[in-house]
Amino acid sequence: MGFKEKVLSKSIYAFHLSSGSCNNCDIEFLDTLTPRYDLERFGIIMVGSVKHADVLICTGSTNRLCVPRIKKLYEMMPKPGFVVAWGACGSSRGVFKDSYNTGAPLDEIVPVDVYIPGCPPKPEAIIAGMKKLVDKITVKK
Amino acid sequence: MMKILEYLFLFLVFPGFAFSATMGLFAGWVDRRLTARVQWRVGPPWYQNFLDVIKLLFYKETLIPEGVSKAIFLGMPLLSLASATLVSTMILVISPAPGSGFIGDLIVVIYLLMIPAISLMLGGFASENPLASLGASREMKLMLSYELPFVIAVLVPVIKSGYAIRLGDIMMHQAANGNTIASASGVISFIVMLLCVQAKLGFTPFDIAEAETEIMAGTYIEYSGKALGIFKLAKAVMLFALPILMIILYFGGITFSSEGIIRTVIQYVIILALIVVIKNTNPRVRIDHAVKFFWGPVTALAVIAAALAYLGR
Numbered sequence: 001m002g003f004k005e006k007v008l009s010k011s012i013y014a015f016h017l018s019s020g021s022c023n024n025c026d027i028e029f030l031d032t033l034t035p036r037y038d039l040e041r042f043g044i045i046m047v048g049s050v051k052h053a054d055v056l057i058c059t060g061s062t063n064r065l066c067v068p069r070i071k072k073l074y075e076m077m078p079k080p081g082f083v084v085a086w087g088a089c090g091s092s093r094g095v096f097k098d099s100y101n102t103g104a105p106l107d108e109i110v111p112v113d114v115y116i117p118g119c120p121p122k123p124e125a126i127i128a129g130m131k132k133l134v135d136k137i138t139v140k141k
Numbered sequence: 142m143m144k145i146l147e148y149l150f151l152f153l154v155f156p157g158f159a160f161s162a163t164m165g166l167f168a169g170w171v172d173r174r175l176t177a178r179v180q181w182r183v184g185p186p187w188y189q190n191f192l193d194v195i196k197l198l199f200y201k202e203t204l205i206p207e208g209v210s211k212a213i214f215l216g217m218p219l220l221s222l223a224s225a226t227l228v229s230t231m232i233l234v235i236s237p238a239p240g241s242g243f244i245g246d247l248i249v250v251i252y253l254l255m256i257p258a259i260s261l262m263l264g265g266f267a268s269e270n271p272l273a274s275l276g277a278s279r280e281m282k283l284m285l286s287y288e289l290p291f292v293i294a295v296l297v298p299v300i301k302s303g304y305a306i307r308l309g310d311i312m313m314h315q316a317a318n319g320n321t322i323a324s325a326s327g328v329i330s331f332i333v334m335l336l337c338v339q340a341k342l343g344f345t346p347f348d349i350a351e352a353e354t355e356i357m358a359g360t361y362i363e364y365s366g367k368a369l370g371i372f373k374l375a376k377a378v379m380l381f382a383l384p385i386l387m388i389i390l391y392f393g394g395i396t397f398s399s400e401g402i403i404r405t406v407i408q409y410v411i412i413l414a415l416i417v418v419i420k421n422t423n424p425r426v427r428i429d430h431a432v433k434f435f436w437g438p439v440t441a442l443a444v445i446a447a448a449l450a451y452l453g454r
Contacts, residue, residue: 004200011192038182040173043189048357051204051365054196078202078365 008054008080009137011043012130015053015077019070019106021060024120025087029057037123044130055082055133056110061089061096064103074110082133085112088119156233158226158378165377166190168413172380175417190377197370204365209269217264218364218371224256225375229382232308236385236395239309247306250386251295254341257375258284261350264372265360276359279428280350283340286435287347291337293443297321297330298390300450312394322391326449331391333443335412338383339419340435342376346423347431384412 018026032039033046047053050073058070074083085106088094096102106112113136116129151157169190177184205211228250235242258280265277298321299306302314321327340347351359364372388395388408395405426434 007192007196008200011189011196035181038177038184040177040185041183043185043192049362051363052358052361052369054201076204078204080200 005138009134012045012055012133013047013053014044014055014057015047015050015073016057016059017050017070017073019058019060019066019090020063021087021089025059025090028120028123028126029059029086032123032126037127039127039130042130042134050076051078053077053081055084057084057086058106058110059086059090061093061099061102062104062106062109063101065101067103067109070106070109082113082137083110084129084133085115087121088117091115091117094119151234152226152230157230158222161226161229161233161378161381162374165374165379165381166194168380168409169377171410171413172417172420175414176421179418179421194370194373194377197373198367201366201370203367204363206268206270206363209363210267213263213267214363215368217260217267218368218375221257221260221264222371222375222378224253224260225378225382228253229378229385232382232386232389233395235308236312236389237397239312239394242307242309245306246308247295247299247311250308251292254379254383254386255284255288257379258341261360261372264364268360268363270363272356273360273362275356276350276352276362280360282428283347283349283431286432287337287340290333290435290439290443291341293440293447294330294333294337295390296447297326297450300447301326308389308394312389315393320391320393324450325454326446327391329442329446329449331387333439333446334387334390335415335419336439337435338387339416340431341383342380342416344416344420346419346426348425349428349431352425380413384409384416387412 016026016029029046031037039045050056054077056074056077060066062070074081083106085091089096090106093099093102093105103109114129114133116126118125121129153159167187167190170185170187173189174184174187205214231246231250231253235246262277262280262284265273265280298311298315301321301324302311305311305314315321322331343351351361356362361369361372385395388405392408395401
């Protein structure tokens with residue numbers, strides 16, 4: 001593990017995008033920033049602009065109107081950037097798989113690095129997922 | 142030639158860029174850690190801010206929006222960092238040797254302290270994003286509101302030291318006659334100064350220009366990679382330089398003896414802790430409230446302090 005990987009894995013700015021979610025995943029993400037879980041210990045903070053971000057966290061069932069916007073936001077994120085599919089809907093469209101307005105699953109729109117399943121994922125699952133992301137960054141050449 | 146090299150060393154290494162940026166990033170960590178403790182969290186490790194800046198400066202892509210003026214968009218972070226570093230260098234060179242300033246250096250410092258806010262504003266307007274323009278216009282209104290009480294508050298140490306506008310004279314007068322903070326006018330103008338410094342640093346309750354929840358990152362929204370990293374460095378240098386300026390004006394300055402350095406560190410940490418506690422116990426105010434607050438009660442307090450100082454209290 002070189003210095004670059006160490007720096008990238010210890011300072012993660014997360015941008016959070018809701019592509020038509022029921023808000024439960026979004027609330028769970030905020031939970032992980034609260035005293036009991038405190039993701040800032042690992043240098044993970046939430047940023048307001050995608051141009052500051054290292055990680056695009058995508059929740060929700062990626063409905064048809066959101067598909068071009070997800071692509072655009074992924075292109076706006078400065079590289080190296082990573083994508084996290086968040087929750088059952090983000091990972092696989094969940095129960096909305098056959099709905100008329102869900103376009104495509106997230107991993108057919110942008111390359112996804114980590115999946116965090118759950119409806120919504122528990123904070124412990126989120127921290128485990130972030131650990132997976134850190135592992136992915138550190139072994140990535 | 143030697144003179145130029147000496148000035149370059151002063152500006153770039155000690156006590157200029159390298160030293161003040163390191164201290165500023167460390168102070169930024171103190172801020173984050175104290176914030177975390179106030180909120181009953183653990184907070185990031187001490188090297189977190191260094192990693193953030195190194196990541197932004199060296200390992201991230203710098204995106205430039207289509208159609209913006211590159212010179213202004215990328216020049217403004219540099220201007221901001223350069224002027225913040227110049228302030229920090231000036232006050233740290235003058236402070237241990239009060240004779241080394243020039244007449245009017247206090248005025249130069251006040252003007253240089255405005256430039257980071259101005260460059261942030263121009264950078265925001267140049268980035269052609271509606272939210273950034275909104276943030277920049279808020280920054281402009283905020284600046285108009287806090288500069289008036291700030292200048293009146295600075296007048297108090299000036300009046301008390303017999304109308305000296307050299308930082309060195311102000312410090313020597315304090316060494317002979319006691320610190321400014323030990324008088325009624327000194328305490329009042331210190332409080333005014335603290336509020337203005339809060340606004341100058343862009344901390345809550347006056348972080349209206351970069352309000353994260355309403356206009357995302359405001360003026361910073363289009364900045365990424367190196368440009369954002371340089372803005373962060375400039376902010377860190379300001380976080381280091383402004384409390385040092387307050388120590389010079391109210392606590393009699395810095396001396397580089399072992400006892401003097403310990404005293405300065407204690408004073409610095411107290412001022413920083415006050416700033417962080419104000420930041421953590423107040424909600425963000427609206428821009429019109431901020432303007433009313435600074436032009437109303439704060440300016441009145443500052444005028445009272447200046448009048449008291451004129452009467453010799």
